[in-house]
Amino acid sequence: MKKLKLSLLLSIVAFAAIFVACNSEDTVAPSNETNAITPEIASKLQAAYFETSSAKVTTFMGEKGVAVEDMFFTFDQIDELGKGSQIPNTEHYRTTNLVTGLPRVIKVSVSPDLGSLGSNALDKTIVMLNNLGAQLTFQRVAFGGRGSKKADIEVTEFYELESGGFITLGRAAGFPTRRGNPAKGFGINSRWFELSIAPTSSELAGTMAHEIGHCIGFRHTDYKTRESCGQNVNEGSAGVGAIHIAGTPTGSDATSIMQSCGPAITFNNNDKNAMLTLY
Ligand SMILES: [Zn+2]
Known part of the structure; x- marks a missing residue:
């Protein structure tokens, strides 16, 4: 999921649009659910450099x-x-x-629940990705297809209110599988569409590109600090599940589309290099 910091977004609309691209802070749990994670789960996530203060047990994509x-x-x-x-x-x-089996075409579909905005945004996202020139390319297919017509990555809709000063824009269903397939999809929070910071199709496309990035194996470029979310988190030294990509910067990369909280909605050269290195 991407997140937006609402205090900034609501007070500074232009800045809000920036955050739309790539927010990744945690969501806060609804108060009427018993959804706290156990200390064991927290330590496993922290060992993989996730920021767990807002982590919660929930149901997503079934x-x-x-x-x-x-x-x-x-x-x-x-x-x-x-x-x-x-x-x-x-x-x-x-x-x-x-994701393995290169060159490979990844089929992507979007739920009608996200309307023409979601449909147009996904088309833009696919153009963005294919323009990178990688051996992993993307192709739009109809939502709900089965068998050989089934999407590898499905874009679904969910609805979640803002909480704790953040709104989650998108939420990816994990990373690539051990079998070398992408994560099965991601959700887009339609609550975002109701707010004054409602996305343009380009902003939504940027968020979709970010979430597809997770589905094919990209972590956040600021995963150690959450600096793009206005935080300075240090999760310690037990890094796992995060491997440096050769040829990408060793310093901060504030314009990467894979920053936790944006502001980028397009790929920068480092994002492109990272994609071409992996795929
Ligand atoms: Zn993210």
């Missing part, structure tokens, strides 16, 4: 698991997060598992 930052993981996926990775020390990171 499965029960944990929402943390702009991600959703089943409990099995959480157990997989740390395997086979190494301690990170720079800015562009990937997960241990990647």
